[in-house]
Amino acid sequence: xxxxxFPLICLLMVSVCVSAQTTSANNSPEWVKFGVMxxxxxxxxxxxxxxxxxxxxxTNGPAVDSSVVKQSAEQWQQSRFIIDAVPGLLFTAGxxxxxxxxxxxDQPAVLIELGFNNRPSLYYQIDSDTSALxxxxxxxxxxxxxxxxxxxxxxxxxKETKNQGIKEKYLSSYKLIKKYDYNxxxxxxxxxxxxxxxxLINDMPAYSFYGSGNQGGTVFPVSPLILxxxxxxxxxxVFPQVDDNDKMARFLLAKNCGLEVKVxxxxxxxxxxxxxxxxxxxxxxxxxxxNVPYLEYTGVLEAxxxxxxxxxxxxxxxxxxxKARLTTEVLAFYLRYRQLxxxxxxDEIAGLVYNREVEVEQALFQNKPxxxxxxxxxxxxxxxxxxxxxxxxHYELKFxxxxxxxxxxxxxxxxxxxxxxxxxxxxxxxxxxxxxxxPAGSHQLQVIR
Numbered sequence: 242x243x244x245x246x247f248p249l250i251c252l253l254m255v256s257v258c259v260s261a262q263t264t265s266a267n268n269s270p271e272w273v274k275f276g277v278m279x280x281x282x283x284x285x286x287x288x289x290x291x292x293x294x295x296x297x298x299x300t301n302g303p304a305v306d307s308s309v310v311k312q313s314a315e316q317w318q319q320s321r322f323i324i325d326a327v328p329g330l331l332f333t334a335g336x337x338x339x340x341x342x343x344x345x346x347d348q349p350a351v352l353i354e355l356g357f358n359n360r361p362s363l364y365y366q367i368d369s370d371t372s373a374l375x376x377x378x379x380x381x382x383x384x385x386x387x388x389x390x391x392x393x394x395x396x397x398x399x400k401e402t403k404n405q406g407i408k409e410k411y412l413s414s415y416k417l418i419k420k421y422d423y424n425x426x427x428x429x430x431x432x433x434x435x436x437x438x439x440x441l442i443n444d445m446p447a448y449s450f451y452g453s454g455n456q457g458g459t460v461f462p463v464s465p466l467i468l469x470x471x472x473x474x475x476x477x478x479v480f481p482q483v484d485d486n487d488k489m490a491r492f493l494l495a496k497n498c499g500l501e502v503k504v505x506x507x508x509x510x511x512x513x514x515x516x517x518x519x520x521x522x523x524x525x526x527x528x529x530x531x532n533v534p535y536l537e538y539t540g541v542l543e544a545x546x547x548x549x550x551x552x553x554x555x556x557x558x559x560x561x562x563x564k565a566r567l568t569t570e571v572l573a574f575y576l577r578y579r580q581l582x583x584x585x586x587x588d589e590i591a592g593l594v595y596n597r598e599v600e601v602e603q604a605l606f607q608n609k610p611x612x613x614x615x616x617x618x619x620x621x622x623x624x625x626x627x628x629x630x631x632x633x634x635h636y637e638l639k640f641x642x643x644x645x646x647x648x649x650x651x652x653x654x655x656x657x658x659x660x661x662x663x664x665x666x667x668x669x670x671x672x673x674x675x676x677x678x679x680p681a682g683s684h685q686l687q688v689i690r
Contacts, residue, residue, distance in 0.1 A: 418608035435498035487654035560644035
């Protein structure tokens with residue numbers, strides 16, 4: 242594929258940027274440089290027939306770090322970035338609203354430079370205003386997209402072969418799951434009135450409620466957030482109530498709001514919920530004043546479980562990285578994941594989340610063939626659903642797991658506190674958890690919860 246891709250990119254750039262000009266052999270481009278602008282940071286890639294060079298720039302040009310990654314032609318032609326990302330970056334004209342505007346700095350935009358040795362470079366940008374593109378260019382890009390799809394089909398054949406085995410991998414995953422004499426499941430048990438709240442276990446999002454009205458007897462499983470026996474941190478944040486339009490009040494209602502949170506555990510095969518052991522209980526103190534914006538409680542509970550999950554326990558502390566650069570990486574991961582969801586490429590999604598799913602299966606002691614089949618069926622149902630993915634918008638980058646986990650979380654009223662990986666099916670929101678980490682020794686973000 243590599244021997245076709247560079248000339249193809251160059252041909253696209255010449256047609257887009259030169260329009261009516263005719264490019265002779267002596268006027269052939271020497272390089273193509275493209276990058277993604279987001280949060281004031283640009284990741285740039287310079288491609289020549291001989292090598293690929295990557296660097297990170299801020300809006301003023303100087304490198305954020307001194308390291309420049311270079312790959313030989315043989316290396317970059319096999320690069321997953323080139324295979325997967327170039328079509329998505331360069332051939333989105335006609336459907337680029339999701340990239341946002343060039344100067345708003347909250348969504349990425351694509352910038353492209355076509356370089357020559359004997360005359361000035363030509364520039365092109367893809368942002369939200371595709372209506373300004375001439376019809377001939379839009380048609381050309383569409384034609385190139387079709388041809389590119391054909392070219393990458395051969396390269397993707399190997400990936401498809403691997404993906405064909407992902408179903409078998411999932412269906413046999415139950416063999417990896419251990420079951421013991423006592424297999425405890427852990428649950429949150431909550432009651433609330435006239436307030437909203439969120440609960441974190443081990444600094445990981447466990448449950449949140451930002452709806453109107455009250456809750457009684459809400460039970461939610463949290464076993465995948467308990468990696469091993471011992472002390473588990475719990476954080477509870479209480480916020481004012483919201484109205485029917487999801488607008489949050491400024492303050493908690495004095496003497497007229499409340500929350501109770503319990504953590505209980507029991508073996509579902511041997512005990513009824515009434516027999517579960519209570520590990521923790523929090524009852525919100527009565528609010529005495531009418532100017533309290535929120536309450537926060539942090540505590541510890543003791544949990545005993547026979548398994549030991551690796552999870553994010555050995556992952557890198559992402560708070561130590563440059564936040565703008567990290568945001569760009571996380572957003573790129575989310576954009577790719579969102580597109581896979583929109584295209585119903587569930588085999589690839591299944592491959593990305595496999596390690597997470599196996600850990601969840603262990604935390605829930607799902608060691609039967611039917612359990613593994615149920616996990617796989619979730620992907621199959623999405624593939625045949627009428628799901629429409631929402632744009633990535635109204636989010637903020639948030640750290641979890643004591644800085645070892647990161648995700649994009651919605652900040653708008655309607656989806657406050659939810660994952661930014663969101664869609665709509667049957668007139669209902671569909672929320673997809675997507676929390677990322679970098680394992681020790683790795684520079685790549687991976688799905689962890």
